[in-house]
Amino acid sequence: MRKMITNLIGLAAASLIIVALYMAFLYAPTEVTMGHVQRIFYFHVAFAWTSFIAFFVTFAASIAYLVTRKKFWDTVAASSVELGIAFSCIILTTGPIWARPVWGAYWTWDPRLVTTLILLFIYTAYHILRGAITEETKRARYSAVIGIIGFLDVPIVYFSVNWWSRTIHPDVIKPEGAALAPQMLQSLYVALCAVTLFYLYVLLRRIRLEELRDEVSELRKKVLKES
């Protein structure tokens, strides 16, 4: 049943990604000053938002683990972190590629860029820590603490464009409305839905992977005990 639901979500994500690609390349108009490179925007922003969702899931699952001490929450937190890291890598590579023809440089020490890089470092440390601790409960407890503290950087990344006046990173989605053409905004929303569904699909597969690892570990113990 769970496998079927996962596959259905995967199918929906793949279909929506195709629609989002069509909209990003053919439906949305070409931006006047930046040209075609602006089309990176739709997936760049969608992955950025979804990385925030991934880190939020880690944050919430880490709290749930510390409260309940159920292994499931540790599995969810660790799985979501891996996706958050992958998505952060995407935004930190597509962003500079987009910036090169627009800003004239791949990288600037802009507050949004720096805080995003720090976010990637925090969760990479989380991931490394998990690999370094062998004792299961200790690993889960320490990871949960980093998962909660690390999330403090997410609002800093989001509000960095408002808090630091020297930023050159654009902020097109504002509370008073988006500074985008309607077709561009529609394309962005579809990309957001597509990437969120994709996140959900990979998260479910990643959780399953962790469950299989536990099964292997249990079976190994059983075999060793019997021999």
Add this chain to the structure above:
Amino acid sequence: MENSLKYMFMGYSVLWLIIFTYVFFIGKRQGDLKKEIDELRRIAEEK
């Protein structure tokens, strides 16, 4: 504009490369673990 097209192509190539590599490795790890489970079950039954 032509230069802009080159960077757009680069951006999307990197994006899908990361995605496909990640999903591929998850699938591969899952497949390897399933094989290992079958093998361990077989050993456990033999004993």
